[in-house]
Amino acid sequence: MDTTVADPLVGRVLDGRYRIESRIARGGMATVxxxxDIRLDRIVAIKVMHAALAxxxxxVARFIGEAKAAAALSHPNVVAVYDQRTDGEHAFLxxxxxxxxxxxxxxxxxxxLGxxxxLEIMQPVLAALGAAHRAGLVHRDVKPENVLITEDGQVKVADFGLARAESASKMTKTGLIIGTVGYLAPEQVLSGHADxxxxxxxxGxxxxxxxxxxxxHRADTPLAVAYKHVNEQxxxxxxxxxGLTPPxxxxxxxxxxxxxxxxxxDANQFLAEVAEVYNGLPRDFDRRIEEASRNATSVFESAPPPNRTAVLDRETLPPDAPYPPPRTRADRAIGALTGRYVLVAIGVVAAVILGWAVWYQTSGQYEHVPDSIVGMKLADAKDRLEGGGLDVQVAKAVYxxxxxxxxxxxxxxxxGARVAKGQTVTLTPSKGRTPREVPDVEGKSLADAxxxxxxxxxxxGRTSTTTSQTVAKDKVVSTDPAGGEKSSPDEPVDIVVSTGMSMPDLVGTDGDAAENQLRSMGLDVKVEKRQVDGKPAGTVVSQDPAQGEGVSRGDKVTIVVNKRNCIVDFGGVQLGCDSNNAQKIPVPDTTGRxxxxxxxxxxxxxxxxxxxxxxxxxxxxxxxKDGEATRGSTVTILRAP
Structure with missing residues (x-):
């Protein structure tokens, strides 16, 4: 019966983007x-939470948080989460x-299965769980229903984190236990805690x-099953x-x-242990186990293909399959007569199988592309594949x-794909996450930037300093890449921080000129005058900060200027100043001009x-009026009609 006809969501467009085409499955938590996706024109799976949970x-709060965490997982054996949305009463992934x-x-x-x-199936399952465990996620609902197998044989694990979201619901705290009771650890049954x-x-x-x-553990009720998980190994x-081995x-x-x-x-350690046991088993191990499980009347069957053997038990046989009738003495006689031919036939088949096995172990041997190849460092991946007899090509890196x-x-x-030895595997390396705009942090403190x-x-990345006439000390001058440019988040951003303006070397320069220069830089200048022997009068004899130190607008700076020794007449008029052995030059007579x-x-x-x-x-x-005076000293003139 087609259940999609009566489903009200089929044919609707959720969030103006996702057109529901058909229903896949319905569970206690959601319908899939x-x-x-109309915008990207691709087929997706939509998991719509039931209205009571939504x-x-x-x-919903836990659902959104866990969905975001699951979306951050990156692994080929994890079903990718693209988006989380709500549309009216519908919350969906x-x-x-x-x-x-x-x-x-x-x-x-x-x-x-054999x-x-x-063990071959368990490896990609554990690889997916291991990726989640490295990211701090716990699946909480590991079961066959959440393990998907693609048409080309790839294994993917679904519903990461969603069981935790369901456990947060006020609607039913027992729903999770009833739904997955067969796989619950004792601590989950006793306390609800899971790690x-x-x-x-x-x-396991x-x-x-x-x-x-x-x-x-099997019983008539879920409660009885849960009891067994707590009380029985x-x-x-x-x-x-x-016939199974102790390992x-x-x-x-x-x-x-x-x-x-x-x-x-965690799952990563379990994966390593599973892989070790798997690699230690002979390739025909499943066939041996199958033969050990058959009863004496089983019909001879050819060996199943290696690595993918499934063992059938009696439950798979038709319920009305007839039992063979009792054998008569004549039957036994015929059997004895034909037994030799059967043995010969079996010998021929065995020879064929042996020849096939020799061929498989030599020129026909196959390998698998490792499930962990995605996320492996490129050099390590090349070594791993080439060590397995495969050729490797490297494609252009992509974001x-x-x-x-x-x-x-x-x-x-x-x-996970099966490949012949000598086959070429093309690896595409990542050049980092998709570029995004670098924020503009110019003028911010280093911590804020x-x-x-x-x-x-x-x-x-690297932090360096430079002087700047426009950016204050300890503020960001620039970044590389610059603010507003796009860059992959995997590429570090270098920061250049201002040490302020560089204090010029003023010692020996004219005091007035030095003061003017500093004020033009926006500095708060203090001029002190002292008598310093052996230095030219009116020149700077010291400065604070020293040459080359960083200063910013508004900073206080001090220069010490050598005081002139001036001669003043009895009326207080400055007649002239000497300059402590400074250079003497002739004084022109300007009287009458x-x-x-x-x-x-x-x-x-x-x-x-x-x-x-x-x-x-x-x-x-x-x-x-005449003679010599120190350069830079003052000459007084008196004007009159």
Whole structure:
């Protein structure tokens, strides 16, 4: 029956962007649809929360937070989360659409997997969980329904963090336990607390289920199952499937220990242990286990393909399959007669299989592109692939928001794909996250500039200093890249900080000129005059700050100017000043000249001029009138009619 006809969301466009095309599945928390992103013209999966949960403010807040965290995960075995939106009463996630089936579908079809095939499936599952654990995320709902298998065989884990969001709902605190009780760690049952080791426990239960075909704890009610998780150990899978090795049993029993401290510390450690056991198993191990599980009347079957063996149990046989009738004496006679031919036939088949195995181990051997190839450093990825007999080409680097600079962003064939030795694998490295605009921090303090850059996702690189006539001391002069330019957040931003204006060297220069220069720089100048022997009068003998030190507008600076030794007449009129052995030069006589001419002549000769008198424009008196005086000293002229 087509259930999409009656679904009111089918055909609607959510948030003006996502057109719902059909319904995929419905669960206790949400309904999943296939939709088209109208803006980007791509097929996506939409998980719409049930209305009762969407009305719960606590649930929606947790749902949004966990969705953001899940969206930050970058791993080929994680179903990507593209967007989180609300449209009226509908809260929904936009996710990568994975075309294929769930691991539950596979189990329903096959009954159980061979142990080697089960360990092969577990590796990408644990790689995905490990990426989440490194990011501080706990899945909380590891089960076959949340493991998706694409049409090309790639494994992806879905619904990261959403179980935690569901547990925050006020509507039903028991919903999570009832929905996933078969995989709950004892601490989840007792306290509701879950951490990365709770995911490890669930993964151990999942491994048991893949190998045996059923969960370790079964009972009539969910409560009884939960009780068993708390009070009974998960049995080793060899108690159900004969012939399993102790290392396989240890994987399950260690991961499902009641003491979380005895489990692998996270999915990454569990992955390493699973990979070690997997690599130690012979390639035909699943066939051996299958043969050990058959009864004596099983019909001879050819060996299944390596690495992907699924073991069928009696539940997969048709319920009305007839039993063979009892054998008569004649039958046994015919059997004895034909037994030799059967043995010959079996020998021929065995020879063919042996020949095939030799071919497979030599020229026909296959490898898998490692599931962890994405996110691996490019050099390490090349070494890993070339060490496995594969050729490697490197494509032009691309920006990737999920993979850091210098790491592998994607591979072709993709991670997990089966490839022949000698085949070429193309690696595309990441050149960092997509460029974004660098904030303008010019004029900010170094601390404020760093904070502004980090808030936009950038890191601060090298910090240097420079003098500046326009930017105050300890403020940012510029950045590289400059504010407003676009740059990848993986590229550090260098900062140049102002040390202010550089204090000039004023010692020995004219005091008045030095004062004017400093004031033009916007500095608060204090001039002190002292008598310093052996220095020219009127010149700067010291300064504070010293030459080269940074100063900013408004800073206080001090210069010390050598005081002149001046001669004053009895009326208080300054007649002349000496300058402590400074240079002496001739004094021109300007008596009788106009005041303007006299000033010009004396100033051109290197003297300062003091004009006295109240009227007239003719110089009637000059002091000193002749002889020599110190350059820069003052000559007084008296004007009169």
């Amino acid at each position: 649809y296939v939709a088209r 009305a719960d403010e606590d649930f 936009v996710m990568e659409y994975v075309k294929g089936h769930t691991l539950r579908d596979a189990l329903n079809s096959l009954g159980r 142990p080697r095939a089960a 990365v080791r709770s995911d490890v426990y669930a993964a 239960v999942l491994l048991f289920e893949l190998i045996t075909g059923h969960l370790p 998960v049995p080793p899978p060899s108690s159900v499937v004969p 396989i049993d240890a994987l399950v029993t260690d991961a499902t220990s009641h003491d979380p401290a005895r489990r692998p510390r 990737d928001d999920r993979v850091r600079k210098g790491e592998v962003a994607r591979s072709d064939p993709p991670a 760093k904070k502004a850059l980090e808030n936009k996702g950038f890191t601060v 106009s005041v303007d001419d006299a000033k010009r002549i004396l100033e051109d000769s290197g003297f300062n001029v003091n004009v006295t008198g109240i009227a007239g424009n003719t110089v009637r008196f000059q002091s000193p």
